[in-house]
Amino acid sequence: MANVAIIGAQWGDEGKGKIVDLFTDDADIVVRFQGGNNAGHTLVVDGKKTVLHLIPSGALHPNKLCVIGNGVVVDPEVLLEEITALKRQGHFMDDAQLRISEEAHLIMPYHKAIDQARERLRGEGMIGTTGRGIGPAYEDKVARVGIRVIDLLEEETFQEKLQRNIEEKNIYLKAILKEKTLDFNKLHDSYSVYREKLRSYVTDTSLLLDREMRAGKQVLFEGAQGTLLDVDHGTYPFVTSSNTVAGGVCSGTGVGPRHIHQIIGISKAYATRVGSGPFPTEIHGPEGETLKREGFEFGATTGRPRRCGWFDAVGVRHAVRMSGITGIALTKLDVLTGFKKIPICTAYRYDGKVVHDFPASLKIMQHAQPVYEQMEGWDKPLDDVRKFSDLPAQAQKYVRRLEEIVETEIILVSVGPGRDQTILLKNPFHT
Ligand code: IMP
Numbered sequence: 001m002a003n004v005a006i007i008g009a010q011w012g013d014e015g016k017g018k019i020v021d022l023f024t025d026d027a028d029i030v031v032r033f034q035g036g037n038n039a040g041h042t043l044v045v046d047g048k049k050t051v052l053h054l055i056p057s058g059a060l061h062p063n064k065l066c067v068i069g070n071g072v073v074v075d076p077e078v079l080l081e082e083i084t085a086l087k088r089q090g091h092f093m094d095d096a097q098l099r100i101s102e103e104a105h106l107i108m109p110y111h112k113a114i115d116q117a118r119e120r121l122r123g124e125g126m127i128g129t130t131g132r133g134i135g136p137a138y139e140d141k142v143a144r145v146g147i148r149v150i151d152l153l154e155e156e157t158f159q160e161k162l163q164r165n166i167e168e169k170n171i172y173l174k175a176i177l178k179e180k181t182l183d184f185n186k187l188h189d190s191y192s193v194y195r196e197k198l199r200s201y202v203t204d205t206s207l208l209l210d211r212e213m214r215a216g217k218q219v220l221f222e223g224a225q226g227t228l229l230d231v232d233h234g235t236y237p238f239v240t241s242s243n244t245v246a247g248g249v250c251s252g253t254g255v256g257p258r259h260i261h262q263i264i265g266i267s268k269a270y271a272t273r274v275g276s277g278p279f280p281t282e283i284h285g286p287e288g289e290t291l292k293r294e295g296f297e298f299g300a301t302t303g304r305p306r307r308c309g310w311f312d313a314v315g316v317r318h319a320v321r322m323s324g325i326t327g328i329a330l331t332k333l334d335v336l337t338g339f340k341k342i343p344i345c346t347a348y349r350y351d352g353k354v355v356h357d358f359p360a361s362l363k364i365m366q367h368a369q370p371v372y373e374q375m376e377g378w379d380k381p382l383d384d385v386r387k388f389s390d391l392p393a394q395a396q397k398y399v400r401r402l403e404e405i406v407e408t409e410i411i412l413v414s415v416g417p418g419r420d421q422t423i424l425l426k427n428p429f430h431t
Contacts, residue, residue, distance in 0.1 A: 002261040003219040004428045005246050006329075008226025009265035009319035011273040012240075013299065013306060015331035015414060016266045017041025020057040020222045022419060023264075026429035027220035029065040029212055030058030031205075033252030034242035035224035036073040036107060036137065038130040040300025042417070050089065051300050055082050056222050059092050065212070067205050070103035071242065071252020073137040074149065075112075076194035100198065101205040102150035103254075106191075108162075110169040110182055111136035117177040127238055128275025130301050138231075138241035140165070149202055152195050162188060206254025213259060218429060221249045221260065227319035228358075235365055238277025246323035262428035264411065265325035267316050269333040269398070272306040274299045278365035281309035281345045295335040310372070312345045313405040318358035320408050327411035327428060330399060333391075334382040334415040342398060343372035346405055375401060382415040388423050 004023060008014045020041070024030055037053035050060065054074065058064035068074060079100075086092040111133030119126045129135060140146035145165060151157045163184060170181040213219060223244060228234045230244040242248065246263045250256060270291055273279045283291070291297065291308035298305055319325060336342055348355040348368035359365055378392035385391055391399070391413075403410045411426040 001216055001218060002429050002431070003213070003221070003259050004262045004264060005221040005223065005249050005260050006264045006266060007223035007246050007323055007325075008229075008244065009267040009316050009323075009325065009328065010226045010271055010312070011228045011279070012225040013272055013274065014226060014266040014268050016223060017052070017057050018414065018417065018419070019264070019266055019329045019331070019412065020220060021060065022422060023220055023427070023429065024058045024061050024064055026218060026427065027058070027064065028217040029067060029209070029219045030056040031067040031069050031209065031219060031221050031253055032056045032072050032224065033069040033221055034071040034244060034248045035240065036132060036134050037075050037078045038132050038134045038240060038301060039224035042300045047418075053082060053301060054079050055086065055098065058220070059086055059097070062091070062093070062097075064097070066098050067209065067253075068098070068100045068104060069205055069253035070101040071248060072101070072104050073107050073134060073141070074100065074104050075107035075132065076152075076191065076198060080194060080197055095200055098201050099203050099205055099208055100149055100201045102148065102153075102202055104149050105137055105141045105146040106149060106152060107133045107137045108147065108165070109187060110165065110173065111140070113173060113179055113182065114169070114177065117173070117179045121177065126276060128277070132301075135241040149198070152191060153199060153202060158191070158195075159188065162191070209253060209255050213255075219259075221253065223248070227265070227322055228315050230322070233318070233322050235277045235362070237362075238275065246325070262326050262431060263324055264327050264329055264428055265316070265319055265323060265408070266329045266331060267311075268331050269311060269336055269402075270295075271309045271312050271315070272297050273309075274302070274304050274306045278362065278368070279307055279309055280314075280348055280365065280368040281312045281370045282307050283309050287339070290338075291335060294338075295332055310343045310345055310370070311402065312370070313402070314345060314348055314356065314358055316406045320406055325408055327409050327426060328403075328406065329412040329414065330402065330410050331414040333395060333399070333413050334421075336377065336395075336398070337381050338379060339377040342375045342377050343370075344375060344401065344405060345370035346373050347371040373401075383421055385415055386420070386423060388413065388425060391423075
């Protein structure tokens with residue numbers, strides 16, 4: 001029996017959705033443990049594209065249990081829309097397929113209003129958030145004023161908490177952010193409707209997971225965003241507001257570390273980032289445009305174009321160490337077809353010195369120059385390749401070199417968005 005965590009090893013958008021979907025075949029339960037609907041997982045099954053923001057990717061498999069853990073911030077409106085959309089597509093027909101933690105915090109309309117207004121006021125210094133209220137919801141959680149799913153279920157508690165929050169947030173919205181205030185009654189009414197629609201899904205998910213694991217069920221923990229966006233270990237303050245490292249699985253689900261047996265880091269064969277913040281290997285020129293076009297690099301949640309760059313081994317090594325990654329799934333190798341030379345960033349140069357470890361200093365990160373090693377490119381399209389030995393020799397060399405530089409085994413290579421466009425070298429559930 002094995003439980004596997006799948007996390008992003010870069011700045012998010014590494015293609016986790018596809019890999020989670022693939023490994024869901026071996027899992028009984030798929031669990032989200034952090035983030036919210038800032039995530040966007042694009043899944044292509046039988047040529048049909050589905051984008052999920054909140055519900056774990058297991059939703060597309062009829063007999064898998066999907067769990068939203070306590071570490072997730074839940075926008076009930078979005079969650080209900082997603083449930084309805086999935087049902088319309090013929091998925092998710094049994095309501096028992098979804099369980100939501102009582103302890104997950106709710107995203108409220110004032111969180112979204114604050115998130116968006118702050119970004120506007122930051123101007124040039126904006127973080128480039130998704131505007132979904134993620135940061136303000138986590139702030140309230142830590143400030144001990146957040147509203148949890150269980151609080152919503154208890155009318156009296158909900159009223160009291162909402163009243164207190166609305167009073168405070170309205171002052172902040174009006175006086176500091178110069179925004180419109182929110183109406184208690186309107187908000188109370190809409191959340192009362194959500195309450196009844198969500199009630200049957202809510203439970204103590206930590207207990208549930210414990211019971212299921214004792215019964216021998218295999219669990220897949222599905223990360224959102226990526227390690228370099230971790231609030232503690234990423235490019236702070238250009239990060240998201242949760243712990244995206246594998247350690248977040250434990251605090252975000254109420255499952256102890258000894259229950260996580262394999263940690264798979266997902267990395268693109270190059271690098272992308274949405275939003276602001278340092279990105280040492282970013283390409284400002286035609287090669288970046290080629291990656292954007294060939295890799296269809298537009299955010300699944302906001303549609304924003306992603307910034308593109310070369311593989312940054314300093315960042316991925318950091319992710320490997322921070323999360324204890326046991327194997328890497330390398331995605332989008334096919335997108336690199338056609339480049340004569342493919343650089344790999346092995347270190348940074350700053351102030352005349354070579355930097356091997358991911359710096360905490362924003363200043364160093366902003367001015368770090370990549371030290372590149374050049375690899376030979378290849379011309380053959382890879383989308384039909386299904387065996388590692390059928391990859392062009394240069395592509396094999398590229399993969400093997402990445403493995404050496406990040407000191408971690410590559411267990412899967414993805415050569416296209418489809419489920420079948422995958423070269424599986426090792427299944428983490430079978431090790
Ligand atoms: P927030 O999570 O909406 O607060 O945004 C904070 C930062 O994380 C911004 O740079 C976002 O672009 C980035 N971010 C949030 N979610 C994702 C994601 O799923 N993929 C990539 N970047 C993300």
